[in-house]
Amino acid sequence: MKENVPVIYAAPLQGFTEAAWRNAHAQCFGGVEAYYTPFVRLEKGVIRNKDKRDVSPDENTVSRLIPQVIASEPEELRQLTDFLAGVGYRELDVNMGCPFPLIVRRGKGAGILSSPEKVAALLETMRTFPEIRFSVKMRLGGQEPDEWRALVPLLNGSCVTQVTLHPRIGKQQYKGTVDREAFRAFYEACELPLVYNGDLQTVADIREVLEAFPRLKGVMLGRGLLANPSLALAFREGELSEGELKARTAQMHRLMYLYYHRVIEGGEAQLVAKLKTCWEYLLPELDKKQRKAILKSNRLDGYLRAVEEALR
Numbered sequence: 001m002k003e004n005v006p007v008i009y010a011a012p013l014q015g016f017t018e019a020a021w022r023n024a025h026a027q028c029f030g031g032v033e034a035y036y037t038p039f040v041r042l043e044k045g046v047i048r049n050k051d052k053r054d055v056s057p058d059e060n061t062v063s064r065l066i067p068q069v070i071a072s073e074p075e076e077l078r079q080l081t082d083f084l085a086g087v088g089y090r091e092l093d094v095n096m097g098c099p100f101p102l103i104v105r106r107g108k109g110a111g112i113l114s115s116p117e118k119v120a121a122l123l124e125t126m127r128t129f130p131e132i133r134f135s136v137k138m139r140l141g142g143q144e145p146d147e148w149r150a151l152v153p154l155l156n157g158s159c160v161t162q163v164t165l166h167p168r169i170g171k172q173q174y175k176g177t178v179d180r181e182a183f184r185a186f187y188e189a190c191e192l193p194l195v196y197n198g199d200l201q202t203v204a205d206i207r208e209v210l211e212a213f214p215r216l217k218g219v220m221l222g223r224g225l226l227a228n229p230s231l232a233l234a235f236r237e238g239e240l241s242e243g244e245l246k247a248r249t250a251q252m253h254r255l256m257y258l259y260y261h262r263v264i265e266g267g268e269a270q271l272v273a274k275l276k277t278c279w280e281y282l283l284p285e286l287d288k289k290q291r292k293a294i295l296k297s298n299r300l301d302g303y304l305r306a307v308e309e310a311l312r
């Protein structure tokens with residue numbers, strides 16, 4: 001990709017942007033430079049098999065996949081990096097923004113932002129893996145909107161190659177508005193390539209933020225891309241017609257169905273429940289009756305018929 005063309009990234013969302021979604025999205029829509037995995041973490045000292053499968057090169061077909069990890073201590077980061085480097089990754093993202101209380105209480109995600117010394121220790125650990133390009137995805141703070149001020153000098157002096165900032169604080173979770181003024185202050189202080197993330201729903205939103213912050217490396221799309229899978233492509237090549245959007249969404253859904261059909265072991269009910277989760281965000285403009293028919297079907301044949309009807 002050419003220099004100074006803004007880059008679009010697909011954000012990590014636990015439970016949504018798993019391999020099934022990423023592979024199908026890249027195949028049916030694309031327009032995205034790289035996909036981030038939802039964070040991989042240690043649970044009782046080990047990585048869950050489910051997370052191992054989600055990052056396994058055998059399960060992923062997108063051309064650039066950046067696994068994300070979450071850690072509060074150097075040893076955790078080392079263990080996660082060793083594993084991911086071992087399966088072949090050379091780019092990793094470190095989560096410093098997750099607002100879930102369970103994570104924050106353990107000093108991880110947004111919970112690390114109030115402890116510059118812990119962030120510094122993770123940044124030092126990254127230096128011990130010179131073969132890996134690390135990026136950081138963060139919020140302004142955990143509890144206070146100015147926690148970032150103590151962290152920017154550390155980031156500027158670190159080996160981190162890119163920062164993505166979601167300008168909310170952890171305490172807000174996803175409520176309230178993004179703080180564009182604070183984003184500007186961060187943008188001015190940060191000397192690393194910077195990516196904006198938060199509440200971009202339309203091509204006009206993307207253009208507006210890129211115009212307001214011309215030195216941005218790019219933007220990262222989360223819920224906006226789940227709602228309209230053509231958003232990144234539309235930014236690059238123009239909007240799809242409604243018919244084309246539905247046809248490609250139907251194809252994408254089919255690929256996700258085939259993926260989950262292969263990997264889900266809990267039978268039909270679990271398969272339907274998993275597929276239904278995508279409708280939490282997907283195509284919010286869809287006819288209400290059609291969405292209801294999708295969400296109320298508990299059997300696979302009924303569910304697939306309702307989806308086919310809605311995307312016809």
Ligand SMILES: Cc1cc2nc3c(=O)[nH]c(=O)nc-3n(C[C@H](O)[C@H](O)[C@H](O)COP(=O)(O)O)c2cc1C
Pocket residue numbers: 011012013014015037038039068095097098137166174197198199200220221222223224
């Ligand atoms: C259900 C859900 C799961 C998420 N999981 C992750 C995650 O694993 N790692 C991460 O860095 N951010 C995660 N996020 C945050 C998103 O990546 C993104 O920063 C946030 O949704 C704001 O961007 P958006 O407005 O474009 O969605 C999650 C968000 C949601 C709603």
